Amino acid sequence: MATGFHGVGAAVAALSSSPSNSFDSKKLLCSPRRSFPVRKGASFVVDRSDGSVNLDNNPKARRAQQLIVNAVANKADSSPASSSSKPGHELLLFEALREGLEEEMDRDPRVCVMGEDVGHYGGSYKVTRGLAEKFGDLRVLDTPIAENSFTGMGIGAAMTGLRPVVEGMNMGFLLLAFNQISNNCGMLHYTSGGQFTIPIVIRGPGGVGRQLGAEHSQRLESYFQSIPGIQMVACSTPYNAKGLMKAAIRSENPVILFEHVLLYNLKERLPDEDYICNLEEAEMVRPGEHVTILTYSRMRYHVMQAAKTLVNKGYDPEVIDIRSLKPFDLHTIGNSVKKTHRVLIVEECMRTGGIGASLTAAITENFHDYLDAPIMCLSSQDVPTPYAGTLEEWTVVQPAQIVTAVEQLCK
Amino acid sequence: MATAFSAAKFTAQPFPLNPASTTSHDSSIVFAKPTSLFLGSTRKLRLTSYSKFNLSRRSGTVDAVSDVVKQKKSKSSPSLLITKEEGLELYEDLVLGRAFEDMCAQMYYRGKMFGFVHLYNGQEAVSTGFIKLLKQQDSVVSTYRDHVHALSKGVPARAVMSELFGKTTGCCRGQGGSMHMFSREHNVLGGFAFIGEGIPVATGAAFTSKYKREVLKEADCDHVTLAFFGDGTCNNGQFFECLNMAALWKLPIVFVVENNLWAIGMSHLRATSDPHIYKKGPAFGMPGIHVDGMDVLKVREVAKEAIGRARRGEGPTLVECETYRFRGHSLADPDELRDPAEKAHYAARDPITALKKYLIENSLASEAELKTIEKKIDEVVEDAVEFADESPVPARSQLLENVFADPKGFGIGPDGRYRCEDPKFTEGTAHV
Numbered sequence: 001m002a003t004g005f006h007g008v009g010a011a012v013a014a015l016s017s018s019p020s021n022s023f024d025s026k027k028l029l030c031s032p033r034r035s036f037p038v039r040k041g042a043s044f045v046v047d048r049s050d051g052s053v054n055l056d057n058n059p060k061a062r063r064a065q066q067l068i069v070n071a072v073a074n075k076a077d078s079s080p081a082s083s084s085s086k087p088g089h090e091l092l093l094f095e096a097l098r099e100g101l102e103e104e105m106d107r108d109p110r111v112c113v114m115g116e117d118v119g120h121y122g123g124s125y126k127v128t129r130g131l132a133e134k135f136g137d138l139r140v141l142d143t144p145i146a147e148n149s150f151t152g153m154g155i156g157a158a159m160t161g162l163r164p165v166v167e168g169m170n171m172g173f174l175l176l177a178f179n180q181i182s183n184n185c186g187m188l189h190y191t192s193g194g195q196f197t198i199p200i201v202i203r204g205p206g207g208v209g210r211q212l213g214a215e216h217s218q219r220l221e222s223y224f225q226s227i228p229g230i231q232m233v234a235c236s237t238p239y240n241a242k243g244l245m246k247a248a249i250r251s252e253n254p255v256i257l258f259e260h261v262l263l264y265n266l267k268e269r270l271p272d273e274d275y276i277c278n279l280e281e282a283e284m285v286r287p288g289e290h291v292t293i294l295t296y297s298r299m300r301y302h303v304m305q306a307a308k309t310l311v312n313k314g315y316d317p318e319v320i321d322i323r324s325l326k327p328f329d330l331h332t333i334g335n336s337v338k339k340t341h342r343v344l345i346v347e348e349c350m351r352t353g354g355i356g357a358s359l360t361a362a363i364t365e366n367f368h369d370y371l372d373a374p375i376m377c378l379s380s381q382d383v384p385t386p387y388a389g390t391l392e393e394w395t396v397v398q399p400a401q402i403v404t405a406v407e408q409l410c411k
Numbered sequence: 412m413a414t415a416f417s418a419a420k421f422t423a424q425p426f427p428l429n430p431a432s433t434t435s436h437d438s439s440i441v442f443a444k445p446t447s448l449f450l451g452s453t454r455k456l457r458l459t460s461y462s463k464f465n466l467s468r469r470s471g472t473v474d475a476v477s478d479v480v481k482q483k484k485s486k487s488s489p490s491l492l493i494t495k496e497e498g499l500e501l502y503e504d505l506v507l508g509r510a511f512e513d514m515c516a517q518m519y520y521r522g523k524m525f526g527f528v529h530l531y532n533g534q535e536a537v538s539t540g541f542i543k544l545l546k547q548q549d550s551v552v553s554t555y556r557d558h559v560h561a562l563s564k565g566v567p568a569r570a571v572m573s574e575l576f577g578k579t580t581g582c583c584r585g586q587g588g589s590m591h592m593f594s595r596e597h598n599v600l601g602g603f604a605f606i607g608e609g610i611p612v613a614t615g616a617a618f619t620s621k622y623k624r625e626v627l628k629e630a631d632c633d634h635v636t637l638a639f640f641g642d643g644t645c646n647n648g649q650f651f652e653c654l655n656m657a658a659l660w661k662l663p664i665v666f667v668v669e670n671n672l673w674a675i676g677m678s679h680l681r682a683t684s685d686p687h688i689y690k691k692g693p694a695f696g697m698p699g700i701h702v703d704g705m706d707v708l709k710v711r712e713v714a715k716e717a718i719g720r721a722r723r724g725e726g727p728t729l730v731e732c733e734t735y736r737f738r739g740h741s742l743a744d745p746d747e748l749r750d751p752a753e754k755a756h757y758a759a760r761d762p763i764t765a766l767k768k769y770l771i772e773n774s775l776a777s778e779a780e781l782k783t784i785e786k787k788i789d790e791v792v793e794d795a796v797e798f799a800d801e802s803p804v805p806a807r808s809q810l811l812e813n814v815f816a817d818p819k820g821f822g823i824g825p826d827g828r829y830r831c832e833d834p835k836f837t838e839g840t841a842h843v
Contacts, residue, residue, distance in 0.1 A: 109627055138626055144659070149611040149652035156615020159600060160550065162622060183608055188601065192593035193584035194813035196600070231820045252816035280822050280829070327822025327830075334825040366825050 086272040094264040096238035097127045100245035101165065103274070105135055108163060111249055114141040114154055115167030115204075124169045125205055125264050151177035151202065155184045158200040163249060171206030171258065172218040185254045186229035201248045203257035207298055207348055208396050210262065214384035217392075221258055221325050222354040232325040233279055234258040234297040238268035240323060243277025251279060258325070260298045282329035288318035291406055292336040294359060295346040296322045299397060303346050306402035315406055325355050333359075334367055341372040342409050346397055351379040376405050491773055492708045498766070498775045499784065501539055501707055505763045506788045508535040508559035511568060512738075514792045515558065515575060519742050523800075524575045527604075528589045531559040533705075533737035536762035537669050538563045540710025541637055544718055550598040550636040552613035555590035556669075556736075557602045560639060565597040572795035578802035585805050586813065606640065606674075607647035610666070613638035614653045617664035617727075624724075635721040636664045643674025645688045651695075654729065658696040661726035665717045666692075668731040669704065675740040676748045692729030704732030705760040708769065735760075811837040 091099060105111045112135075113119075113128055119142035122129030132140040143150040147168065154164040168174040174181065181202065188196055208217040221232055231253050235241035241259070248255035277283075285300065286307060295303045300321050307317050318336050322328060337343055343363055347356040356377040363375055378397045385395050493501065512530040519528050531538065534556075542551060542563035553560040561571055566582055574581025575589055583593050583602075591602035600616055603609035616636040623632040644650055645668060657664050668688050672679045680686050692699025698720075702713045710732060717728040735757035739746030770776040815821065818831035830836050 112622065112626075136626065138622060144652070144655055146648075146652035146656065149614065149649050149656060152608070152611020152649065153615040153618055153653075153656065156552075156600065156612035156617075157619045157622070158615070159612065160616045160619040162619050179605065179608060180611060183603075183605060184612060188593075189816055190813045191583060191587040191591040192595075192601070192813075193582065193586050194816075195583070195593050195595035197816040199816070229814050229820075231815075251820075253820045280819055324822065327820065329823050330825045331823045331827040 088269045088271050090267055090269050091238050091242075092264065093235075093238040093241050093259075093266045093268075094125055094127050096242040096268070096270060097235075097245050097259065098129065098131070099270075100242035101128065101249070102131060102134070104246055104249040105131070105139070108249075110161065111163045111165065112139045112141065112157070113165045113167065114143050114150055116143055116145055116169045116173075118142060118167050123167065125259075125261070127259075127264075128167070147173050147176040148180055152180040152184060154200050154202075155180055155188070155198055158198045158254075159188065159196040163199050163201075165201045165203060165249060168202065168204030170216050170218075170261075171204045171220045172215055174202065174204065174220060175218075175223070177202075178223070181224065181230070181256075182227045186227040190229055197252050198254045199249075199252050200254045201245075201251075201257060202254070203245070203248075203259060205259045205261040205264070207258075207260040207262065208380065208385050208392065211387055211389055211392055212261070212385075213387050217385035219349045219354070219380070221256075222349040222357075224256060225326050225355060225358060230254045230256055230326070231279055232256045232258065233323055234260075234325055236260070236263060236297050236300045236321055236323070238266055239270055240277050240283060240321075242270060243275055244279065244323070246274075247276040247279045250276065255279065258297065262298055263301075277323070280324050280327060280329060282332040283321040283323050284318075284332065285321050286317065286319040288316040288340070290316045290340055290410055291318065291342040291344055292333070292340045293317050293319045293344045293346060293402070293406070294322050294333060295319065296325065296355070297348060299346045299348050302397060302399050303402055306399040306406070309399065309403050310406055313403075313407075315410060317406060322359070328359060328362055330362065330366055333363065337363060337367045338370045341370055343371065343375045344402070344405050344409055345375065345377040345379075346402055346405075347377070347379050348396055349379055350382045351377075352382050354379050373409055376409055378402065378405055491775070492712065493775070495775045498770050499780065501543060501711070502763075502766055502770065502776070502781060503784050503788065504539040504543060504563055505535045505707060505766060506785055507562055507568070507791065508538060509763060510785075510788045510792045511558060511562060511571070511795075514572075514796060516738070516742060518572075518575070518796065523796075524577070524589065526588060526590075527555065528575070528742045529554075529556040529740065530738045530742065531556050531736070533757065533761070534669055534671060534734045535559060536707035536710050536766075537639070537667065537704045537732045537734055539762075540704075540707045541639075541665070541667055541714040541718075544711065544714050545635065545637070547596075548598060548634045549718075550600050550613070550616040550634065551639070552600045552609040552616065552636065553592070553602060553639045554606060554609060554641065554644070555602070555604050556641075557590065557592045557599075557639075561592040561594065561597075561599050561602075564594070564599050566592065566594045566599060568791050568795040569798040570594075572792075572799040573802050576799040576802070577804065578799055579805045579809065580798070580802040584809065584813070586809075600636075606644040607649035610638050610640060610644070610649050610653045613664060614657055614662060617657065617662035617721075618660070620663050621660065633722045633724075634663065635718050636662075637667055637718075638664060639667045639669060641674060642668065642670040642672060642679040642688065643677065643682065644668075645670075645691065646683055651691075654691065654695040654697065654727070657727040661724065663721035663724065664727045665714070665721055666727060666729045668729065669734050670731050671734050671736045672753075673736070673740070673749065675744065678748075687731075689729060689731040697727045697729055699729045699731070701731045701733065704734030705757065705762050705765065707762050707766050737761075807838045808835075809837065810839040 117124055118128040119132035119137055119140045128140060151166055154166040157164050185198055185200060189198055206218060206220055224232060233244050235244045244257060248257050293303050303319055307319055310317050318340055320332060320336055345356040345359055347354055349355050356379050360375045360377050378401060381395050383395060386392055508531060512532050515528060515530060518524050538559045551560055551564050558571055562568060570582040574583055574585060574587060577585045579585055583591060587593060587602060590604045593599055593601050600612055601609055613636045620632055620634040623629045670688060689699035689701040700713055703709050713730055717730055720728055767781055819829050821830040824830045
């Protein structure tokens with residue numbers, strides 16, 4: 001069972017199929033490291049334990065393949081040999097984030113961290129543990145409690161040549177920085193006519209935790225999604241956490257990286273080689289035929305748990321972790337819709353104005369002809385997350401509801 | 412020789428801050444030893460009632476910085492504050508600011524520029540006094556009243572006027588407008604529409620300067636950042652938060668308050684519990700200076716010290732410039748609330764007239780030379796208008812061009828290609 005982490009939800013615990021609580025991709029019948037080009041109804045499911053990839057002959061697919069996550073970054077060919085030769089190493093998600101951050105800080109001296117308690121304390125979820133000792137107090141800056149101002153300071157630093165990673169101790173605190181994030185982070189590249197770039201990464205834990213109360217359980221992705229000029233990604237596994245962290249730091253755009261409070265202790269074996277995850281791409285978690293389930297962050301695990309039940313009942317769901325909350329990867333999503341013709345969105349945002357709402361609109365606009373049924377969107381209730389455990393459980397989408405929804409959709 | 416700051420020796424260790432009880436002679440405190448030259452936390456707060464605006468009280472607090480100037484002048488009689496070249500440079504910059512803003516008003520009423528336009532008439536001494544001391548690599552952050560800051564920093568009048576007209580040749584390609592003047596080349600970091608919003612950005616630029624020196628080991632990096640903002644902003648949280656951080660980390664920044672006594676229609680005295688803004692500096696551990704912002708030479712003297720302090724790594728300074736805007740808050744402001752007597756009082760202290768008088772009285776320049784400068788500036792401004800008039804408006808393809816530095820941020824379309832690969836994409840689509 002989950003050790004040393006008090007907040008693990010039932011869904012996460014259920015994933016631990018082995019005593020060591022490791023997230024084993026093979027057991028879930030998916031390869032989280034690949035999103036496969038699916039064209040014209042043909043599905044290429046290459047699920048090899050060594051993580052290698054079969055390229056098809058279609059040049060467009062090959063081109064799409066080049067956009068895809070590679071275990072070995074920056075190599076034109078993802079040769080199977082290189083990814084299978086090294087043993088890899090096991091890390092928890094927060095350690096994966098730290099490893100990604102540390103590697104980027106080693107690589108580029110302009111990368112710096114700022115936030116509350118990121119330095120000496122090592123971060124409230126220990127993502128930055130040890131970094132201040134290694135890189136110094138200026139590079140891993142403990143800020144006073146002034147979100148609006150230190151986020152703005154990060155933006156000013158980014159404009160003048162640094163590459164800051166700003167941590168919101170909880171994403172909810174970034175509501176205080178909304179002014180800077182919306183007005184400056186998103187807009188300054190444009191209002192300056194392209195003169196100033198803002199290669200900032202804003203990251204932190206959000207989402208509904210374990211009875212943390214309403215204010216610590218917020219889903220800010222729904223508030224930020226309209227801001228032009230920013231990208232938003234949500235990590236869900238140690239592999240994509242590290243990959244997205246590195247990609248976000250390397251990106252010239254401002255990126256908001258959403259982590260989830262309950263996912264920090266997931267364990268996975270990561271490659272030893274350098275790799276990044278594409279910021280704009282979705283991740284194929286489980287290919288299937290009957291229904292497309294789109295999800296992200298913690299709800300991925302509720303979906304996968306529901307998927308087990310569904311498989312037992314004879315359904316074959318295709319599960320996609322959209323990962324990129326803004327912009328949506330309409331290619332991966334579209335191909336799936338064209339295949340299954342049924343869409344279920346499972347998200348943790350509230351019903352009103354969430355990522356699911358936008359996704360529903362985007363799919364309806366683009367793939368209306370391919371749908372055999374209206375899109376179903378399961379979201380959290382429109383309520384400030386209650387403290388009581390039972391109420392909190394009913395606030396977010398549970399696997400049983402996902403099963404029911406799929407059954408309804410596939411009638 | 413007394414200077415505006417007699418800085419105590421710079422000590423590296425953090426000092427216990429107890430501004431209420433420190434005396435002016437405690438030399439272990441790292442802000443300047445307050446003397447009679449400026450008011451730090453040492454003066455007791457004279458709580459007087461500000462039930463109605465009292466001009467004489469205000470001028471009573473204009474303090475010893477002018478004493479410095481007077482001292483200097485009297486000590487060695489022919490010693491002047493500026494050389495002829497400096498004087499002419501300052502005069503030209505003042506006149507440029509004034510002429511440009513006057514032209515803006517004209518153009519606005521002729522329908523060449525739109526939206527909110529905030530003019531700087533009357534406050535030119537602050538911009539000229541500070542910015543003319545900067546190097547190109549130093550940064551300036553301003554507010555919506557930013558035309559003249561950009562001009563003083565070196566952004567060509569043509570580029571600013573084009574920007575105001577919304578043309579592609581504007582400094583921000585027409586995408587920013589009056590309130591968002593940016594120049595990478597001249598390190599003008601904006602132009603911000605919400606007050607207080609630029610102060611953290613300025614703090615960040617100062618942070619970069621310190622980072623470059625200490626982490627990236629660019630030993631000679633001593634770039635200074637100036638943050639300009641008004642009296643209304645001094646009641647905003649971002650102001651205080653940044654004073655704290657700048658003093659805490661000894662960032663090379665100068666906070667310049669352009670106190671023109673009015674935030675649109677809100678008098679500073681009606682909005683602020685303690686209207687002495689300079690006093691808020693020592694509360695955070697930095698010197699707080701008050702200076703007559705209508706006198707470019709006084710501003711320049713104070714600016715020299717403040718910028719010098721920042722360059723030497725001694726940390727930030729808060730400078731409150733008492734100044735006045737001759738026009739309304741913006742071109743849409745009827746400006747009905749301000750007392751005509753107050754306006755007349757400050758009109759009599761027009762910074763351009765004052766400098767002109769100084770230059771002529773001290774034989775630094777002749778009337779003819781100054782007239783030549785004025786004529787030259789008129790031509791520059793006329794040329795700027797012509798250039799802006801003739802410049803093209805942005806094409807539709809410019810619409811989405813600078814939303815992302817890396818346009819892959821628009822994402823992958825249904826066909827599997829990045830949207831930005833479609834050349835027509837920047838014309839704008841409704842697709843998400």
